[in-house]
Amino acid sequence: xxxxxxxxxxxxxxxxxxxxxxxxxxxxxxxxxxxxxxxxxxxxxxxxxxxxxxxxxxxxxxxxxxxxxxxxxxxxxxxxxxxxxxxxxxxxxxxxxxxxxxxxxxxxxxxxxxxxxxxxxxxxxxxxxxxxxxxxxxxxxxxxxxxxxxxxxxxxxxxxxxxxxxxxxxxxxxxxxxxxxxxxxxxxxxxxxxxxxxxxxxxxxxxxxxxxxxxxxxxxxxxxxxxxxxxxxxxxxxxxxxxxxxxxxxxxxxxxxxxxxxxxxxxxxxxxxxxxxxxxxxxxxxxxxxxxxxxxxxxxxxxxxxxxxxxxxxxxxxxxxxxxxxxxxxxxxxxxxxxxx
Amino acid sequence: xxxxxxxxxxxxxxxxxxxxxxxxxxxxxxxxxxxxxxxxxxxxxxxxxxxxxxxxxxxxxxxxxxxxxxxxxxxxxxxxxxxxxxxxxxxxxxxxxxxxxxxxxxxxxxxxxxxxxxxxxxxxxxxxxxxxxxxxxxxxxxxxxxxxxxxxxxxxxxxxxxxxxxxxxxxxxxxxxxxxxxxxxxxxxxxxxxxxxxxxxxxxxxxxxxxxxxxxxxxxxxxxxxxxxxxxxxxxxxxxxxxxxxxxxxxxxxxxxxxxxxxxxxxxxxxxxxxxxxxxxxxxxxxxxxxxxx
Numbered sequence: 001x002x003x004x005x006x007x008x009x010x011x012x013x014x015x016x017x018x019x020x021x022x023x024x025x026x027x028x029x030x031x032x033x034x035x036x037x038x039x040x041x042x043x044x045x046x047x048x049x050x051x052x053x054x055x056x057x058x059x060x061x062x063x064x065x066x067x068x069x070x071x072x073x074x075x076x077x078x079x080x081x082x083x084x085x086x087x088x089x090x091x092x093x094x095x096x097x098x099x100x101x102x103x104x105x106x107x108x109x110x111x112x113x114x115x116x117x118x119x120x121x122x123x124x125x126x127x128x129x130x131x132x133x134x135x136x137x138x139x140x141x142x143x144x145x146x147x148x149x150x151x152x153x154x155x156x157x158x159x160x161x162x163x164x165x166x167x168x169x170x171x172x173x174x175x176x177x178x179x180x181x182x183x184x185x186x187x188x189x190x191x192x193x194x195x196x197x198x199x200x201x202x203x204x205x206x207x208x209x210x211x212x213x214x215x216x217x218x219x220x221x222x223x224x225x226x227x228x229x230x231x232x233x234x235x236x237x238x239x240x241x242x243x244x245x246x247x248x249x250x251x252x253x254x255x256x257x258x259x260x261x262x263x264x265x266x267x268x269x270x271x272x273x274x275x276x277x278x279x280x281x282x283x284x285x286x287x288x289x290x291x292x293x294x295x296x297x298x299x300x301x302x303x304x305x306x307x308x309x310x311x312x313x314x315x316x317x318x319x320x321x322x323x324x325x326x327x328x329x330x331x332x333x334x335x336x337x338x339x340x341x
Numbered sequence: 342x343x344x345x346x347x348x349x350x351x352x353x354x355x356x357x358x359x360x361x362x363x364x365x366x367x368x369x370x371x372x373x374x375x376x377x378x379x380x381x382x383x384x385x386x387x388x389x390x391x392x393x394x395x396x397x398x399x400x401x402x403x404x405x406x407x408x409x410x411x412x413x414x415x416x417x418x419x420x421x422x423x424x425x426x427x428x429x430x431x432x433x434x435x436x437x438x439x440x441x442x443x444x445x446x447x448x449x450x451x452x453x454x455x456x457x458x459x460x461x462x463x464x465x466x467x468x469x470x471x472x473x474x475x476x477x478x479x480x481x482x483x484x485x486x487x488x489x490x491x492x493x494x495x496x497x498x499x500x501x502x503x504x505x506x507x508x509x510x511x512x513x514x515x516x517x518x519x520x521x522x523x524x525x526x527x528x529x530x531x532x533x534x535x536x537x538x539x540x541x542x543x544x545x546x547x548x549x550x551x552x553x554x555x556x557x558x559x560x561x562x563x564x565x566x567x568x569x570x571x572x573x574x575x576x577x578x579x580x581x582x583x584x585x586x587x588x589x590x591x592x593x594x595x596x597x598x599x600x601x602x603x604x605x606x607x608x609x610x611x612x613x614x615x616x617x618x619x620x621x622x623x624x625x626x627x628x629x630x631x632x633x634x635x
Binding site for chain 2: 156
């Protein structure tokens with residue numbers, strides 16, 4: 001990557017945190033805080049796709065929901081095309097929603113079973129498009145065409161569609177208000193592989209046709225490699241590595257990313273032997289009570305003494321490639337030392 | 342283009358509203374149809390009967406305790422010599438109207454309380470659920486009697502009393518349904534589409550929460566009829582209108598001499614409540630999505 005990173009940034013996330021207050025053990029149990037997303041920052045350039053990958057519970061879906069303010073972030077800023085979303089009230093937020101839409105993971109539970117397909121697609125048009133000056137709300141018919149549904153299917157109900165078709169309805173709904181950013185929360189993980197490819201091709205075609213920017217949440221590295229320009233790897237609420245796709249897949253730096261990539265099965269038999277399996281032991285530690293220092297320290301093959309006492313910061317190791325690891329990025333120690341908290 | 346692959350030659354099916362499917366399921370259920378037919382007959386009798394058989398139910402027409410079928414009285418006469426068939430036909434309207442409006446009232450209260458406490462967490466939920474629990478632990482019939490005894494025995498007051506004591510079940514069902522539905526993705530999708538909280542509750546969550554509430558409401562018509570009968574039996578009723586429970590209550594002292602004057606309105610209540618329960622069960626099967634695909 002060349003040039004300053006902030007060149008035409010559509011979505012800027014700064015120090016975003018989402019903490020859940022939980023009550024453990026019934027009515028009189030102690031209150032604990034779950035740091036689902038803890039102080040993460042990233043940018044998404046206009047027209048590009050940033051993937052957030054990570055295992056279950058790493059906070060990637062929470063990040064997506066917090067960016068869209070479908071759950072309230074505890075701290076941090078979300079800047080969409082220069083507007084700060086995190087300080088808007090309900091009415092202001094509703095005006096901004098036209099610019100930012102969401103595609104959900106489960107095509108079965110994300111469509112209201114009592115509405116016809118056309119009403120589902122029309123909902124954002126009705127609620128959001130009227131607030132905009134340009135009023136370029138497209139007709140339901142052209143949206144159906146854009147996502148590959150037949151116009152005569154518009155009066156059907158969700159249960160009359162297949163999974164892939166349902167996800168197309170979800171995509172049409174996301175396109176309806178003519179947004180610039182679409183947040184895709186594992187849009188294909190509930191679909192079978194053949195349909196996955198169709199939906200991914202559709203998303204790519206729409207991105208090219210409509211100059212869309214995607215924030216793409218996934219746990220499937222194959223999908224990520226096919227779809228994305230940049231990748232952020234999350235582990236227990238933190239971004240541990242952030243890089244352009246080629247950099248990340250060709251030279252992963254963080255030990256967690258390395259093990260994640262080595263876990264992808266190779267189809268090509270000649271390459272199977274090449275992949276050095278860097279398996280990590282154990283499970284992620286308790287997210288309610290994370291260890292002091294680096295959260296990956298308990299499973300890390302490259303662990304050092306400092307990892308157990310200080311928390312590493314996301315540090316640039318090569319242009320556009322940021323890693324949060326003491327073993328890989330020596331500079332991260334200095335940053336931790338100067339930072340007040 | 343691969344993503345156009347679903348443009349195959351299959352014909353588009355007819356749009357089928359979920360409610361239409363539920364109705365078809367309902368019509369395949371024999372006992373529900375029996376209940377529906379019975380209830381239709383009772384409703385017809387209630388509204389056409391007094392016109393076709395215009396005897397005044399308060400008028401003494403013959404000797405007391407004329408057994409059914411004698412002297413031209415199909416169901417006999419009661420302890421004051423009043424025509425029981427006329428009482429039954431006129432009482433049906435009151436009984437059904439009280440049952441239906443009391444059930445409607447308690448559904449309105451219950452759905453409002455349940456939806457608000459299910460959707461909003463925190464203070465609203467806590468406050469509303471404490472109120473619900475307060476009403477739940479009251480002895481219902483006793484509370485009903487107190488209201489009617491204090492504020493008068495007009496039909497409006499009886500409906501109000503029954504409605505006020507019986508909404509808690511609906512509130513709990515509505516609350517649990519709203520809590521289940523509000524965490525589904527289509528509610529998030531509605532928020533992402535810019536819907537306000539009230540739009541989400543009214544147009545997204547409640548239509549999907551209705552099936553169990555409808556079933557409960559149906560069954561509550563039956564229990565409201567029983568409530569009304571109990572109140573009338575105890576004498577807490579509008580003396581200017583006939584109802585089935587009132588006929589039972591008036592004739593109860595003579596049950597050993599002429600049991601028919603008590604048994605006939607009792608049977609009428611039994612058949613009506615049974616018909617409503619059969620319909621309720623049929624609706625439950627028809628609206629339960631887990632049974633639908635069998």
